[in-house]
Amino acid sequence: MDTNNYSIETENLSLWYGDFQALIDVSVNIPTGKITSLIGPSGCGKTTLLRCFNRVNERYGNVTTEGEIKILGKNIYDPDVSLLELRKTVGMVFQRPNPLPISVYENILFGLRIHSPFRSLNRTQADEIVEEALTAVFLWDDLKDKLKMRATSLQLEQQQKLCIARLLPLKPQVILMDEPCSALDAKGTLAVEELMSVLAGSYTFLIVTHNMAQAKRVSDECIYMFLGELIEHRETQALFETPEHPKTADYVQMRYG
Amino acid sequence: MNANIMNRSELIYHTIAIVTLAIFIILLWNFTSDVSYVEDQTSSDVMTEETVSTIYGLLYRMIPSFCGVILFSIAISFYLEEWLHQTSWQYQIIERYIAILARVPSLVVGILAVYFILFHFQNITYYSLLLTVVLLVMPFTIRSTQKAIQTVDMSVREAAYALGATRWRVVTSHVFPHTFPKILAVIGTAISRILAVAALLVAGVWIYVSNSFNIPKSVILMITGAVIVSVLSSLLDWKK
Numbered sequence: 001m002d003t004n005n006y007s008i009e010t011e012n013l014s015l016w017y018g019d020f021q022a023l024i025d026v027s028v029n030i031p032t033g034k035i036t037s038l039i040g041p042s043g044c045g046k047t048t049l050l051r052c053f054n055r056v057n058e059r060y061g062n063v064t065t066e067g068e069i070k071i072l073g074k075n076i077y078d079p080d081v082s083l084l085e086l087r088k089t090v091g092m093v094f095q096r097p098n099p100l101p102i103s104v105y106e107n108i109l110f111g112l113r114i115h116s117p118f119r120s121l122n123r124t125q126a127d128e129i130v131e132e133a134l135t136a137v138f139l140w141d142d143l144k145d146k147l148k149m150r151a152t153s154l155q156l157e158q159q160q161k162l163c164i165a166r167l168l169p170l171k172p173q174v175i176l177m178d179e180p181c182s183a184l185d186a187k188g189t190l191a192v193e194e195l196m197s198v199l200a201g202s203y204t205f206l207i208v209t210h211n212m213a214q215a216k217r218v219s220d221e222c223i224y225m226f227l228g229e230l231i232e233h234r235e236t237q238a239l240f241e242t243p244e245h246p247k248t249a250d251y252v253q254m255r256y257g
Numbered sequence: 258m259n260a261n262i263m264n265r266s267e268l269i270y271h272t273i274a275i276v277t278l279a280i281f282i283i284l285l286w287n288f289t290s291d292v293s294y295v296e297d298q299t300s301s302d303v304m305t306e307e308t309v310s311t312i313y314g315l316l317y318r319m320i321p322s323f324c325g326v327i328l329f330s331i332a333i334s335f336y337l338e339e340w341l342h343q344t345s346w347q348y349q350i351i352e353r354y355i356a357i358l359a360r361v362p363s364l365v366v367g368i369l370a371v372y373f374i375l376f377h378f379q380n381i382t383y384y385s386l387l388l389t390v391v392l393l394v395m396p397f398t399i400r401s402t403q404k405a406i407q408t409v410d411m412s413v414r415e416a417a418y419a420l421g422a423t424r425w426r427v428v429t430s431h432v433f434p435h436t437f438p439k440i441l442a443v444i445g446t447a448i449s450r451i452l453a454v455a456a457l458l459v460a461g462v463w464i465y466v467s468n469s470f471n472i473p474k475s476v477i478l479m480i481t482g483a484v485i486v487s488v489l490s491s492l493l494d495w496k497k
Contacts, residue, residue: 061342
């Protein structure tokens with residue numbers, strides 16, 4: 001674990017999609033073991049910033065990045081960094097639940113199978129891992145008889161929980177979430193939020209959200225971004241009650257956005 | 258910077274299209290203005306009744322080549338869709354050129370092939386047939402397989418990549434299984450295109466050699482086969 005207790009540190013991070021600059025000199029420190037939320041109007045670079053941390057941005061050609069991103073003290077753009085290891089350490093949950101179109105059981109094991117030698121998992125181990133992961137996200141009781149079911153036919157809430165569950169066997173340090181509840185109804189949102197607060201101690205969460213009430217409810221720290229710039233980063237309560245920057249005040253007091 | 262790349266690829270693409278058109282126009286000009294040459298050749302006995310039997314032999318020899326061409330085309334489409342960046346100029350050029358070729362109706366390729374084999378070269382060889390197969394099958398197969406690959410939900414790829422899967426892993430464990438039924442349908446359609454053109458060729462040679470329209474049964478069989486295969490492949494495509 002990093003000595004200064006930050007899981008993610010960026011310094012003067014700038015990013016361009018072709019000619020368009022999506023991130024401008026972002027320097028931020030995300031504390032370990034807490035939930036940090038990223039808020040801001042649409043198109044302000046929240047998702048882009050999030051996607052930098054496990055380098056999924058790179059898949060879309062013409063992306064240029066400058067600056068430094070350190071995860072657990074290690075610069076992720078160093079040539080000796082393996083993408084596989086990085087993505088093992090930094091898990092990601094997407095906006096729309098995206099379980100793989102295979103069984104629930106195989107969904108949980110997919111990540112693990114990638115990262116372990118061929119056929120090194122035996123049946124009992126695999127069963128235990130699946131049970132453990134599903135129990136951690138409170139799905140075991142619902143799904144223990146449906147492990148062979150296609151994951152895409154579950155309810156949305158269950159799908160999103162499954163997407164979180166499939167990260168757990170990889171033992172990630174950081175979990176990135178891109179508007180994890182936007183496709184869910186109130187009950188599903190509540191369930192996912194509860195799950196996050198239970199897991200928070202053991203993982204560092206970074207969530208992008210459009211829902212300010214959600215940011216207030218779940219996060220310990222809050223980051224406000226506007227047009228690619230980081231405007232304010234403080235404890236959630238402080239940011240919402242006594243925003244320092246006028247732009248933040250406009251946004252959190254709903255005068256804008 | 259990106260705009261420049263687009264312009265360059267646009268330029269190359271238009272050049273290719275214009276050069277292709279020019280070649281076709283020159284070829285056509287050449288053939289239409291040289292009718293006497295063609296008529297002289299018709300009196301020679303290069304094409305005899307033996308030709309009909311050699312055609313069958315050649316058509317059987319085409320089967321493995323056909324399989325090779327199909328596999329190669331499928332590999333190319335996976336390379337285009339999963340490995341190349343879609344904004345890269347290589348992708349743009351290959352994709353557009355294939356799009357042009359894929360729009361040429363199979364009948365046009367078939368008639369051109371028959372014309373060249375019967376009236377121009379007066380000879381039927383393995384390579385002329387191979388060229389026909391390549392022109393007839395490759396652009397179509399690549400294009401349709403690309404379309405099938407594009408139907409795979411982007412979120413599935415993202416999920417797998419974010420878990421650390423390599424490109425190869427994503428393709429073999431998700432994209433390929435998902436597109437497999439559609440690829441089978443594409444192969445079926447390719448087979449029926451080939452059968453139809455083969456029927457056209459055999460019929461053409463038969464009429465040319467025997468001077469009668471009493472077409473052999475095998476032609477009818479090939480046409481029926483083409484219809485059956487295309488119906489079966491459309492059934493495969495129906496499900497998804």
